[in-house]
Amino acid sequence: MKKVDLPKTYDAKKVEDGIYRQWEESGFFNPDNLPGDRKESFAISMPPPNATGILHTGHVTMLAIEDLMIRYNRMKGKKTLWLPGTDHAAIATQTKVEKLLAKEKLSRQKLGREKFLRRVDQFVADSRDIIRKQTKRMGSSCDWSRERFTLDEGLTRAVKEAFVRMYDDGLIYRGHRIVNWCPRCQSTLADDEVKYKNQKAKLYYFKYGLFEVATTRPETKIGDTALAVNPKDKRYKKYIGQKLDVDFGKVKVQVKVIGDEAVDPEFGTGVVGVTPAHSQVDYQMAEKNKLLVIQVIGQDGKMTENAGPYAGMSVEKCREAFLNDLKSAGLFIKEEEIDNNLSVCYRCDTPVEPLTSDQWFVAVDKPFKLKDKSKLGWKKDTATLKELAIHVVKSGKIKIIPERFEKVYFHWLENLHDWCISRQIWYGHRIPVWQRSQKHKNTKTQKQEIYVGVNNPDGEGWIQDEDTLDTWFSSGLWTFSTLGWPASAKASAGEANDLKLYHPTSVMETGYDILFFWVARMIIMTAYCLNNIPFKVVYLHGMVRTDEGAKMSKSLDNALDPLKVIEKYGTDALRLSMILGVTPGNDFKLYDEKIAGYRNFVNKLWNISRFVIQEVGDLKLIKGKPAVKTLADEWILNRLDKTASEVSKNLDEFQFSLAGETLEQFTWNDFADWYLEIAKIEKNKDEILLYVLQNILKMWHPFCPFVTEEIWSHFNSDKLLMIEEWPKTVIARSKATKQSHVADFEFIQSIITAIRNLRGENKVEPAKLVKATVVSKNKKDLIESQTEIIKKLARLEELNVETGHAPSPQDANIISAIITGAEIYLDLSGIIDVEAEKKRVAKEIAETENYIKTIEAKLANKEFVENAPKAIVDKEKEKLAGQKEKLEKLKNNL
């Protein structure tokens, strides 16, 4: 039998790549190749990172948690699929490439649609490659053979299918509406793609016909078609309904005075110029009051023809010119500085320009006929998208963790407006709508034709809609489009099978920041396309923050680079620090010391294994529970059982942090600090050492797969740890035996700790051996049976066990400790510090007296004794007796 020689320190860098290759080559990332008969399936759709570049700490969190769930369920014998992919991230990616082009003094307009898209494809191919490598670096056990991209042929087909079906059902329509327009991206933005920036703004006051008006956007007043006041405002009530001609110097406008509750009489002058084409609120007023909508700002951010003399000016120039003209005409009154929320594009920070245009929308409040009501548990024949999305969470079909986000989810949905899905950018899924105008044969009039379909239209003259779809439209289909939906005639049997096997997916794990963007939209789209849910559980993780609590961001240059962390500490350490000490849905801090701490733990695990591996002869796998020889054996096996059942329970309940901490406690404190030390004394424990270690490694594997797999490779096993069976908690012995053995061992532990404590307090050098006497009325046999262990672990040269007779407490060389069930006396002749010892005992007496008082007070309380369960009261009584005994002995020994 050859001895395995392991290095003293675990070197993550040396082994990680090789291990990942082994996993990959094993084929077990693909559920089709997993051994055994796996009936139950477990699937996670990996939230696809944007195809814009590198992974950040958020992705790393996602990968660590999902791989944990995947590996756990794979080991539990489920048919486990983790499907990876990337999102084309339309606006984000296009913006990124445009920035790159700008460096070459190029623009997408100069290149033209075709060439530009080729450039984007090139960029995306590179990005995806980087993302793939980084994902592997994290140890992610995802099925690369099923990797998908939102612009893949199959997914594009799914997007078209969804669009066409929704169009046919009347859920997608074209409307002329006010939308958020980003002049830089040259595209619309959804409401939730608009962010707000607090800033100082100027509020300008000027004469507006009979009135005075205050506004931060004077240039838009050229497009005013009404003047709004609060209907309750006594100052202006009488004017409601009047029509006015207003002169702004160089331009004139005609407005109608309307009343609207939305007007705050306290703000400015209490009179608002209504600009329906360039303000959401004004647009709503215009709809109510049937006002004209005049667009004065164009999509290019310049004033339109409707702006008369200002046409062609940029918004900023026009504002300046307009204000000057007001001043010349004597209409200008004053300006004030106010706090203002500027709306900006979430991608490029450019101020958003609300304006009206023709766009495609998804109707969220329009009922449609359901093909299949059963899976959703919906009673009526028809439903709206909004109703279904609310229903599936309310009815518990989808569970959100942590629960509090359900409230946020409902609130968001209840206030959801029709979803604008068209974007005026080039990169993305082109809208499958074509138009052509044909001259009517006889009448020679023009006839407009429209074609909406999955396949390109036949015939001449068709022109496809220039716009592309909101990127979330395709990501909304992610859980099922990646599994082969729609199962067309062309689809292989395997693909159709995937959808059946893995959908609805088991868990959607993602950051709470995209609950609305993505999670809600997946629920909506799946409810429509499949009449089903996309996943059973939504697990939301928090955001990673710096040690100072700041958000990590590229612009602040405070973000930890996962790759650098991996270089320095290893992947396992990074993974552990994203899982332990973290609460679901709560932000958490990530910093060097924390990661270093888990690097230390990984190394500890390595050294525990190193010890066992060097200690035992035959590195075989231990299948059944090994034979028990000593009390310590009994104890460690019971602790292992308990740990395994707790860890499994925690993992099943998505309490990942707790699971890890439980395991860490057992591994380091119980197994390493106690049992391994005892193993050095009691010897001949090969089977138990291997058994416990192998179980520990199995349980750690989902948390830190690399180091555990590496250690596993030294056992005589033909299987990878990755596909080993998760520990079953079989407790053969009776519970009572188990309890008493555990308690017995803990009693021995408390004796050892008490002696160590006495030594420490009296500054006895660790190497110095001392004599001890332990007095115990009824545990003499137990203590004597563990003499060897106590002597070695407490560094004693002699241990006497007595039932009654104690050494003379008056001897100044004897120090003592009282624990439940025993008194301990140490002979410290020649090394005792008498004063320090007296102080220590006096302190302990004071503490004990205090404690007795609190228990006595409790027991003196009649209502406590009468109302509390008997077990609780008895426990208190027991405690009191114990403490009183302790106090007496302490006083005796002083």
Next chain:
RNA sequence: GGGCAUAUAGCUCAGUUGGUUAGAGCGUUCGGUUCACAUCCGAAAGGUCAGAGGUUCAAAUCCUCUUAUGCCCACCA
């Protein structure tokens, strides 16, 4: 303006449906070249559980209010 979260040892966080003298890791102090590990070992100190009220025999835990911080939603022309 509406909502949510957080507030526990110097720091980072646990604390499950109310019942231990409130825990862990880091840091601190003291002591250690014990033949797996100094990325380690042994021991200790350190908390009125943000504040005030309430429910209860019993509250870090449940309720109300207050304070501080953070986030989300809406948005002011």
